[in-house]
Amino acid sequence: MSETNGAPAEQPQSLPERPKGEEEGEKGPSKNALKKAAKDKEKAEKAAKRKAAEEAQKKESEANDVSAEDYGELPMIGSKAYTAPSVPTTWVELAEIAQRYSSQSETEGVGAQIVFRAAVENARNQSAKLSFLVFRQGADSIQAVVAASEKLSRQMVKFAGSIPAESIVDVHAEVQRPREPVKSTSIQHLEVHVQKLYIVSKAEAQLPLQVADAERPIPEEGKEDQQEDEGRPIVGLATRLNNRVIDLRARHNDAIFEIKAGVVQLFQEFLFARNFRLVQTPKLLGAPSEGGASVFEVSYFDKKAYLAQSPQLYKQMLIAARKERVMEVGTIFRAENSNTARHLTEFIGLDLEMAFKEDYHEVVTLLEELMLHIFNGLRTRYSKETDLVRSIYHVEDFKLPAAGAVPRLSFAEGIRMLKDDGVEIGEFDDLSTPDEKRLGALVLKKYGSDFYVLDQYPLAIRPFYTMPSAATQAAYDAKDPNAGYSNSYDFFMRGQEIMSGAQRIHDAAFLERRMKEHVAPVDPQSEGLRDYVNAFRYGCPPHAGGGIGLERIVMLWLGLPNVRLASLFPRDPGRLMP
Template sequence: MADTQPPAEGSGEPQQPSKNALKKAQKEAEKAAKKAAAKERELAERMKKEASDAADVSAESYGELPLTGSKGFKKTGTPRVSLSDIDEYVDKEITFRCWVENARVQSAKLAFLNLRQAYNTIQAVVAASDKLSKQMVKFAGNVSTESLLVVTGEVKRVQEPIKSATIKDYELHIVKLFIEKKADVLPLQVSDAERAIPNEGLGEDVQKEGEGEGQPIVGLNTRLNNRTIDLRAKINLAIFDIKMGVQTLFLEFLSKEKFRLINTPKILGAASEGGANVFELKYFDRKAYLAQSPQFYKQMLIAARFQRVMEIGSVFRAENSNTARHLTEFIGLDLEMEFQEDYHEVMDVLENLMLFIFKELNTRYKKETDLVRSVYHVDEFKLPESGKVPRIEFTEGIKMLREVGEELNDFDDLSTPQEKLLGKLVLEKYGSDFYTLDQFPLAIRPAYTMPSPANANLSNSYDMFMRGQEICSGAQRIHDADLLSEMMRKHDPPVDPNGPGTKDYVDSFRYGCPPHGGGGFGLERIVQFWLGLPNIRMTSLFPRDPQRVVP
């Protein structure tokens, strides 16, 4: 206790520090020493980095660019090229925009990247040298997948074909690499979207990741929920190039046949064609409806002396059909024409139109078709000769199905499985994946369909099929107002010819209208069945069905 008791006042002896005070002072000294050492290390690292940066010969040749159009962005004016023209630039330096399929650091002095533009991919090499730093190699090899780049490099021929790229005879030796827009971590790998979706009817939980040759299987819902990533896949680019091609060929053929391109309303004041399969919407202070088809307007234009009309436009069907071939919004390829004496003149045009589209897809879009079919393996679409499209009367189709054990009445509508079966039978008998079924039962066709003169139970109507599935419905239309009114009243369910959505339509035939017919194709179905895709949603950029209205 004596060493802790303070000395007496006025004793003149110096005060000794306590043990606690000594320990505290020692800790403070150690802390200060550590802090000083950390500062010394930080200063050394900074000096080392500054020295390293000063030695980076590529410091101005790589990095992340300011946002295009921002204050810090500066135009270079450097011409950009397309990888599709790569043959023109062998041993030359080129600059182009691309995105990264993958990037990897091979060593401190070497990195490889796979760069893509549309369908084209090229292997790029970043190799350290006197003119290219290790820092640039490291930067390039760690660029995130799907980041957008602007690169400059020299095109070099390779001795062995490059298997990992579509451009197999050349590689790019990079001299400049800038990130134009960095990609965050992806919710879906684009490489996953290049593979086939799970089989139709299997839920996403049935096939798990890791199945199918050790590669992840991503279901359609996941892909559609991340559609902008999914659409980056080359296979999807091919699908929509083919879809564009069908529309282009449709217009090309019919333009030569003197059809006029029209655009009909998609907002209607009444559900003109009847039925419950119509979308209702609020239109200012009253109800309106989305068009189920351009049918009435096509016919009214024939009455207006337009003679031949065609349209490509959206069609809306409020059908609660959650199948692999139904959408609530799809693109219709529609046409209507007057004919001279027989409605089969219309069928001739329709069949020749489709043969033209099929043959041109086989030539103009062969590369895209082959790409998709390499993933979704399907037999080549078998075509008949021009003028020899199989035309089978409905009664004959019923007979063919009965002969293989199907039970159905003379005037029953065909189910989807029966349509597919009939398609197989037609292929076996006629060697064609495309055919027409003619003279449908009147009771299962719209009220404006012309009855058949041969049989009161049949009609002058037809459907067209690809691989046993319907792509087109058409008919001769009634062009007499009185007969049309009569057939509307007799229809099941009845349609009022004087109703708000039908009166103008019916009246248009009171002033002299020529005989006419036409048809409406489902664009997405044509693409689906041509390519053998398992689900129609794959042919719509942002599909709409009873369960999906986003994205």
Template sequence: MAEESNAPAAAAPAEPSKNALKKAQKEKEKAEKKAAAKARELAERQKKEAADSEDISKDNYGELPLTGSKDFKPTNTDRVDLSTIAEHEGKEVTFRCWVENARSQSAKLAFLNLRQGSNTVQAVVAASDKLSKQMVKFCGTVSTESTLAVTGLVKKAPEPIKSATIQDFEIHILKLFVEAKAEVPLPLQVDDAERPLPTEGEEEKAEADGRPLVSLNTRLNNRTLDLRAKINHAIFDIKDGVCQLFLEFLWKRKFKLFQTPKILGAASEGGANVFELKYFDRSAYLAQSPQFYKQMLITSRFPRVMEIGPVFRAENSNTARHLTEFTGLDLEMEFQEHYHEVMSVLEDLMLFIFNELNKRFKEETELVRSVYHVESFKLPKSGEVPRIPFQEGIKMLREAGEELGDYDDLTTPQEKHLGRLVLEKYGSDFYVLDQFPLAIRPAYTMPSPLDPKLSNSYDLFMRGQEICSGAQRIHDAELLAKMMREHDPPIDPNGAGTKEYVDSFRYGAPPHGGGGFGLERIVQFWLGLPNIRMCSLFPRDPQRVTP
């Protein structure tokens, strides 16, 4: 018989208390609620992502393919000029422009400054049930200077927009396409080119706001960007205007426009300031002026001639008013009795140009002068242009402390000094010096009957700096040949390039005179710009032949 075990019996497991069961139930319910919340959050996020991925504006923005690279059917949509924007209030318009600035204000709002020509306008891109946040983001990050095709609604601005030239209206964008994307970073910020050139020695400094002072050399090295600045557009609008006004005035006075050769077989005017070039198997030269051809046209019975064309001067001059290639405005005309008839035409021509610039290009002139803080150009009335004999100008300078001889040529500082004296005495920034010393004028200049050391020649000045040189020309072949031989340096009247010129006077030539203007100088001195290179699209000087 087995023995009975003396080990105690195992205790039965205790039943959980009611509190523990209640706590476990609560934790279970809490976990279920948390899981349900996460599930709802995930579902909502997936729903939102699905909605976002649809992008309701996907067909209304983006980068267009390179124009001409794909077959394309024109939309024939009318494009508007921003200058007429006020006429389109409340209407949908389409226009080409480029980006001055683009910035995202938030995920649902972006602003752009858009430019077309000299006009700028603020554009608004706002997310809505018809415009996606993706489009807002795209518009707010378009690179500066990119070219765009924009469609938008013209609305009255709630308050004047000081950052744009169009201050009373803004564009609410509906479509925006990039036609040509600008690479970043830019080598030159166009906004920096809107400010004045630094003075000498300040090129590496910065203004108080920390923005760099961009040197002329940097600007010219990146000229196409530099030329986008509104101030440069104004300068070249005025330059174009001077040419148009020159032609307008002279056409009405029966001048005919001609184009004379710029490649010559000989350095016809003498001197060393001529560019030589290889012309097939021989040497040729770039024209220093159209002078000989203007006179030969007079002998060909064209009584009044004019030209606008390039002039080349091989002068190793690195000044603020010299270029090796500039644009000449030239004229030549018969006169009846006295060479002052020619001077009168030149004076009235310039007064017409000045007065019309004040009328037709007032906005452009004021824009440039506001940057450089230059005084308005003081003008005399027609018939009252100061005509100062050279000897009187010498006297005025001597009385002001300058030391110079009766027949000395004036230096640039002396010319500027005389300009200040003339302005003080006559109240004019425009005047004429007459009867220059013969020794400092070209060989074809008529000697003066008043003094054999003087000549029937003149210069026109703006703000004390020469813009035009002119004279009565010798129209007798024998006297012309004599003066050429006696010139310093001598010129052979029977030499290549001169014989035909001298011979043209052997067949009867009327008395005549004229002048040649430097177009870039007119623009420079009218606007008071510090350097003539600012008035040449791609200037040429002793140091620069690119871009």
């Protein structure tokens, strides 16, 4: 083969292959090809005729649709200029209707005309002339009937039964009484007969998870890989949290966060009535404030900043500023790599601090009264929500002590109870989670209460600002400065800690000494602590307080298996989205 400039020389081209079915001298397609083309043409003509007939039938049907203006998908609200109707629409809530016509009378409310907006929980065509839907607002749901008549077309019936679940609709309807109570809805003594039905926002037909499946328990520990239970899919916690917007639509989630808001309300109303002032302390710090451990570092312009792991130091500084009773509801950040069912890296803290006159137990007593106020408030005001959640996560009713009879044990007494029960533990050892739960069970058995206080913790396992007990101070030994007990306490629900607190050191010189000799020493003159220590140089009353984990209260009150279920969009070491 010869080459020119490195390129291969041209090769002679071969003749193109003769098409199949053609012989030498043939000029057109074969008979088979002609037959196939004729058949294809005939099919196309039939399909076109069929389509034309369907279109004609559809146009005729639409022309004869008596309900043509009474159903359909509305233009996106906001996409067109709004013109107020001459007669304003009176919108109602399902709960309001259920309450208004709550009697057992078979005629009360019948025929009342109402307009409401709701989500479609489910829709189905019973027949060409009848569809059933369930509409929902929050925790309230009602059955709806769409029945063909002289005034309501079959086309509207078909449309109603095909609306995707979770779509938002506007409903014009007439109130009626069902022949029998509707057991599948929360409003059982009423139903609505639809007259007009418009889609405001249409949901996609395929959802990442069904709301009905989110209204079941999360898989038990060790059964996360189980796919089905009684023929229904099991939706794990990760899937729920990844699709949290849909998950939060579940009725029991409505109840969980009603209760969570209720805890905050009860906390504040109790303390407002006792002259506490609501404050907001910084969440961005220029330096780690409590020893530097477990803090998140963030970029702050041209320097580093840190997310507050507690409002503790600021609460005390406010006491020194003569604000003698303060409370806060705020976000707390903990950079602890704890992947447990009861830990979050971001949670809501219910904090308080107050000056006392003679002894820190004045504060402990107030805290006990506060918690009983919250528990009793949840029991009386949120019994419906509590019962709903506990019907999914089965747990015993929370057992409360009588007012003034909260079990208050010393730490030493708690250790003795554990030892008597066969637990190997040292006198000054910190309690592990299993130890706490076991002690909670022992307290419940002995005192009949799921709520108790453990007082006088060992000094060595409490923060540097904790006041040593009087006996510990009297027996002070510079060679072992962290021996003994402290004026500190933890509160427990169902054997798990919900609050930690103590009397704080309010004397600057003593505070400096304790900071230096603490198990984990800190520098009183460090950038993050200098202003805090100086606050006590100008006179400060004795004070104590505590920090309560809001999600922990909700979890333990309801018997939830995981604290993440009590957080709208939880954050843990592995989750920053959504």
